[in-house]
Amino acid sequence: MPKLLIADDNLQITNILKDYALKEGFESVVASTGTQALELFKTDIDLVLLDVMMPELDGFSVCKEIRKHSTTPIIMVTARGEDYERIMGLDIGADDYIVKPFSPAEVMARVKAVLRRIDVQSNSHIIDIDNLHVDLTAFKASINHEELHLTKKEIELLYTLAANNKQAFSRDNLLDQVWGYSYFGDSRTVDAHMTRLRAKLDKYDHPKWDVKTVWGVGYKFEVL
Amino acid sequence: MPKLLIADDNLQITNILKDYALKEGFESVVASTGTQALELFKTDIDLVLLDVMMPELDGFSVCKEIRKHSTTPIIMVTARGEDYERIMGLDIGADDYIVKPFSPAEVMARVKAVLRRIDVQSNSHIIDIDNLHVDLTAFKASINHEELHLTKKEIELLYTLAANNKQAFSRDNLLDQVWGYSYFGDSRTVDAHMTRLRAKLDKYDHPKWDVKTVWGVGYKFEVL
DNA sequence: TAAAATTGTTATGGTTTTGTTACAAATGAC
């Protein structure tokens, strides 16, 4: 679950955006000043929505500060179109920008678009190990070119394990990786999913690799 | 790698656009005056981004000059909406136009959209899979040579899916591809269109392929 | 301009996936 930082000094706006973001599956934290935004940015943020007009430190400065050591996507929000010249001209490195007034739907569409773009650019999310092929983007997995009909969780589990050959994951670790940080379910849930995943994998031969149980710890993917 | 000509007398803007274009996979050359733009145009350009307000020779003149002997796509950039009347009215032959202020993301989206459109016109986008025939250029589709009376959205959806066999598309992804960058509607809309598309497809037999739902993700086309 | 076609939105009910639990089986320590 991606985490947004929403920085705007208008609490009504941030509240609406926060609610809306949650409905779309984004966690979010809110800052009402520029300095607060910089402070909160340290808490592992996936995308920043940054209002230009803010007390203490304006959006431009915050953006430039963040860009000094991070490429986390930033969407600038401005009250009027005139700021365009500055956003572009100052080369502050925002990824997109939105002019007020906006609809929450528009904001979310842009957030998702930017995240998608970043995601596609950075990782291809494809694994090929022996006869196993996992494509997280297309949500398809196959053994010997025969398609496995995996569910979302199953493919995510398999990807996580296979992408980290021989590394053992605890159940809590997997819950974090696949289910997200703010998921508080039973860790035995992982077992059930592993069973279902194995049942599907074992319909085909794969002598060179397997998903193994690490006793007292969790699970790992292993190439022999 | 398509090559863009970016013509604008504001160097800061052109720099950012150039960077952005590179990230999206476009090479680009920059002109800061109208005459320079005409000069650089000779170097095998795939698309021109043309600011209206430029020294020496304005964007309109440059556009008209280029159109005398070339159909290379041109996107006009204007500072204010009023120019719209002139761009469209004077029939200077631009393919699209963008009003400042714009975000780099928007510009790139339009560039890609125009290139896609041109591409559709020149390379006939035709898919033949088993008994299915989809012609995006002519907006026609048929099964066993029997014409399906698909609407525009339906045929675009079918084409997008069929052109990427087995690749799952999220609803948001499809909204991007088929509806475009600045569409902010509900992603359930996709479902409705898929239902209507399926209803039409299922009037005919097509045992070798189908449009499948990918649970928790979206849709995909699958050849068995 | 009116009618028709297309497109967008929403509510409902049904389906698939996911989460949980209980119990059996396996494992490792002793």
Added chain:
DNA sequence: GTCATTTGTAACAAAACCATAACAATTTTA
């Protein structure tokens, strides 16, 4: 080999997700 602990499995319950239909809005056509 026995026991305590961990894991596998199956069945069920809950949640998430989707298909469909009906209707509203918009666009196109006549």
